[in-house]
Amino acid sequence: MNQEVITHIVNEFNTPIYIYDGEKIEHQYKLLKSCLPKHFEVFYSVKANPLLGVCQLFKKLGSQIEVASLAELQTAFQAGFTPDQIIFTSPGKTIEELETSIDRQIYSINVESLEEAILINHIGQKKGRQVPISVRINPDFNLSGAGLRMTGVPTQFGIDQSQLEEALGTIQSLPYLKLIGLHIYTGSQMLAASLIIKNMEEIIKLAITVSETYAFPLQFLDLGGGFGIPYFTGEQYLDMDELGKGLQTVWETYAHKLEGTRIGVESGRFLMAESGLFVTKVLYVKESKGTKYVVCDGGSNHHASSAFLGRHIRNNFPMHVHSQEEQDELTEVTVVGSLCTPTDVIGQKVKLGKVDSGDYIVVEKSGAYGLTHSPVLFLSHQLPAEVLYKQGQVHVLRERGSVEDFFKGQKLLSTHEELLQRT
Known part of the structure; x- marks a missing residue:
């Protein structure tokens, strides 16, 4: 899945978004099967995705x-x-x-x-x-x-x-x-x-x-x-x-x-992780007390694994600035989402090339335990779209969410007058 394909998908479906490479999924499945004795069967663990x-x-x-x-x-x-x-x-x-x-x-x-x-x-x-x-x-x-x-x-x-x-x-x-x-x-x-x-x-x-x-x-x-x-x-x-x-x-x-x-x-992880990219748009770039922050439209609510939520020790998923040629000069930045919590960090002290508002950050190896593993209700942002690219075609696996989604199943409190009418 080349840069042009990713650009086309991002332009059509906006961000944040998960993009899955169907050819990579097939490759990983066949790779695992090839190293197992012929008698063995693979059971896909749905929890991964x-x-x-x-x-x-x-x-x-x-x-x-x-x-x-x-x-x-x-x-x-x-x-x-x-x-x-x-x-x-x-x-x-x-x-x-x-x-x-x-x-x-x-x-x-x-x-x-x-x-x-x-x-x-x-x-x-x-x-x-x-x-x-x-x-x-x-x-x-x-x-x-x-x-x-x-x-x-x-x-x-x-x-x-x-x-x-x-x-x-x-x-x-x-x-x-x-x-x-x-x-x-x-x-x-x-x-x-x-x-x-x-x-x-x-x-x-x-x-x-x-x-x-x-x-x-x-x-x-x-x-x-x-x-x-x-x-x-x-x-x-x-x-x-x-x-x-x-x-x-x-x-x-x-x-x-x-x-x-x-x-x-x-x-689950072996079959899916390397097929997936999480793409999020840079909203702002700012500095605070010597640290450079890249603030994006997608964060830990969409990719808790990258944020290492609940882990005592964190690390960084591999990530890069989309459509950017490899640069000799890298800058240490902290990549965050838009949530009102200091735990919303999807990349801490990562080395990236020059990054500006409007750029896209691509978090690699995000095909397993991505959206399914994340606290999506926190701050009530819309769910990202999820698409699969295979054999030159883009398949929408999950449509982008809407604000209205967060009201499904909710009820307003009954007023005093309504309660009296029911009795």
């Missing part, structure tokens, strides 16, 4: 899908996924979400607690239907080296390995549950192939041990994911050749134990 058009593209590419809410479940169906291609993972599923998943007969509900399993059994009993589930385990090990660890520590995700005997004993006694598999997700944003390989080997070994110990056929094994992409200075791309060779060796070692088992990996 839940746009209907994005999910539709992954369906066309041959992906399965992993959802974590009722809206994501409905998105999966609208995008064309069939029940056998859908798994539901979340530590806090509501009764409505569970009932809909059961009614639509999705492939697996990944259970995160014994209490959830008991609730699913109760719903299954009411509906007269046995429900396929996979148990998510929080193992004692964590070899991931992940930026965000999700196992081996206290967590809301899954059932602790030390509690498996009691939990599986109860689950296997519940007549309306069909235990078909196990799910282990150890961490996110892993960049070392050797650690991913070792981690997945340990997951496979644990899954085989659990299925043999508790005497149930392992129909499904969700290995999680965590495939990372480099955002920051000093980070290296994941070595896909090493990953592919290592995973194939692991698979050849344990394939005889997993004959007939459906193997899945989840991915």
Whole structure:
């Protein structure tokens, strides 16, 4: 996606805006598939970017899908996924979400607690239907080296390995549950192939041990994911050749134990992050006590990940001034949005070329956990448009929001006279 394309899109749809490169999405999906053993399936993690058009593209590419809410479940169906291609993972599923998943007969509900399993059994009993589930385990090990660890520590995700005997004993006694598999997700944003390989080997070994110990056929094994992409200075791309060779060796070692088992990996960030650009227009350039500020029309309310909201340590996404040739002279600036809070910083002390009002700042690697991860209601700015560029065509995935959107569902207080009339 070249500079001219970006200029055309910005001129037509204004800013702030998310632009996704459909060719890059396809490339990342095929790259990941190419390094996995042939038997493995990819489940797109909708939470990374839940746009209907994005999910539709992954369906066309041959992906399965992993959802974590009722809206994501409905998105999966609208995008064309069939029940056998859908798994539901979340530590806090509501009764409505569970009932809909059961009614639509999705492939697996990944259970995160014994209490959830008991609730699913109760719903299954009411509906007269046995429900396929996979148990998510929080193992004692964590070899991931992940930026965000999700196992081996206290967590809301899954059932602790030390509690498996009691939990599986109860689950296997519940007549309306069909235990078909196990799910282990150890961490996110892993960049070392050797650690991913070792981690997945340990997951496979644990899954085989659990299925043999508790005497149930392992129909499904969700290995999680965590495939990372480099955002920051000093980070290296994941070595896909090493990953592919290592995973194939692991698979050849344990394939005889997993004959007939459906193997899945989840991915969102790896598939989507590098496809996306967040483009925001410079409104003002000012100085304050020695710091140069670039004030833009889009900020942390639209791109919380770039602002590192909620993080104790921040870094900067790669960014540049649009349509600007590479310059020798760079100036240190802080890029901010238009919110009335000092946390609205999407680039702190970044080095940019000459920047003026009317220029555009492009935040790279913004395809995953962008708008979907952001506090869009803060200050009630309109939602940015989201578009996808593929094979020379621009597809609008989400129209730009309007001021009227923020009044949908709201009600004025009733006056005293109106309350009297109702009585």
